[in-house]
Amino acid sequence: MVSPAAIVIAVVAVFPVLYAIYLSFRDATVTNSGQWTGLSNYGELLADPDFRTALLNTTLFTIVSVALEFAIGMAMALALHRSFRFRGLARTAVLIPWAFPVVVSALMWRLMLQDQVGIVSWLAHATGLTDQPILSDHTSLLVAAIGVDVWKSTPFIALLLLAGLQTIPRELNEAAIVDGATAVQRFVAITLPQLRPAILVALLFRTLEAWSVYDLFWVMSDRQLTSLSTYVYSGVRVSQLDFARGNAAAVFVFATSIVIALVYLRVFRSGGTGEEA
């Protein structure tokens, strides 16, 4: 009875990945599988300045946004955990940005950052933070995209971590308090190791999502800012002449995602107390 679901997933998700890898070694077009060309698609990819820009944008975006989201989310979760009150309200608030389509959050913030009618740019000009239109150059667009991602995803990370905090037995902390451990010591020695599975899920999930960012860049910058995923899209769909190169970039995203996941799993499994699910 598992098989119908497994078949759908295999046909629509698993087979295309293998096919993508196969095609990435050929000079394929949309209509034709082409000839074997070895690694030349990948060579062209790495030589393409547009691809390098996309790679740089995506890397900066992923590192900065995930780091900020994790740090702020952890602070939120710890604070919320200290009291049982208001948790329902906090949860409700958190679900609002999470439930929005990314394109809608992006457009909302675009309106607020817009030069003529945007409240954020008005504030930025009024306080002398900047006198440039925010949505004008690539650097500020990238900063804005990171800001929107932090807005949207931080509360959700806080929620995941809060759920993890609630599974830590109280006795551990109580015993440590009796033994005279400070709050910082308890955080490092008890909370962090106990929270490891929740942290892994939150970080892994967010990093992979950020690494394949697409909608946010697309809408925030009205297609000006490129990510790895927008690069794939423009190869495959916009100019179908770059099908092979776009596909190679897609395989690159896939392979690097696996590497990211393996690194996370490794880091979280080694150096721990060896507790396994």
Add this chain to the structure above:
Amino acid sequence: MSRSTRWSAVLVLMLVIWSVLPVVWVFKMSISDQRDLFSAPPEIVPRNPTFTHYATVFLDPVFRAGLVNSVLIAGTTTFLCLVLGSVAAYPLARLRFPARSTVMTAFLVVAYFPTVAIIAPLFKQLRSAGLLDTYPAIIAVDTAFALPLSIWIMVAFFRKLPGELEEAAQIDGAGIRQTFLLVVAPLAVPGLVTAGILTFVFAWNEFLFANTFLFDQARWPVTVVIPSYASRHSVDYGAQAAATIIVTVPLAATVLALQRRLVEGLTSGALKG
């Protein structure tokens, strides 16, 4: 109030402001007239609240079709995920077979999958199958990527059901199919609702596949319509604001009404992984 209670109250307040204020501001923009929109310093409360921007958006045939398409695509995807997902989740929750944890892990891998990785081959395959720019294509793809999450949530839910009822049914001579349909399925309704809403939100919010595989704007879901609407009416800020509010409100209302259940579903899936 103790010090820590007060602190957490302040924090919750900040969290609420963080989440809600931008939406409230965009709502304000959506009911402001041109003069208020462009006034500096900005008006906190619109002087002449107006719904003309909503009328503009609803009069746009592409936008209206987008809403219908989104309901159609997300609704069908949800239905398929619940049917395929529940018949897959039940044996995964109850039976012990050797490949069980491998199957669960494989599903999880697909849930974390960078979907962009397959748009090139799928584009090619759908093209040769003549399915590019059709509803079935987009529904099939959405279903495949929403299924793993639905299955995980439902497995977690089925495991929590007491096994005695099923045993009793089997002692009375019911087969696994009968047990599932007559005993388990009715009990599983809350779990199905949770999985269903999360699937619906996923499919409603999906953008990459729809933007890649659908060409004709008559078939676009609203996530694809909105950015193109913003590009076409790039200076009609009031209408853009109204469009984002229209798309968000029904979804936000449903999610908020069922928030406790959704949080449980999401975090239980995550923490048992």
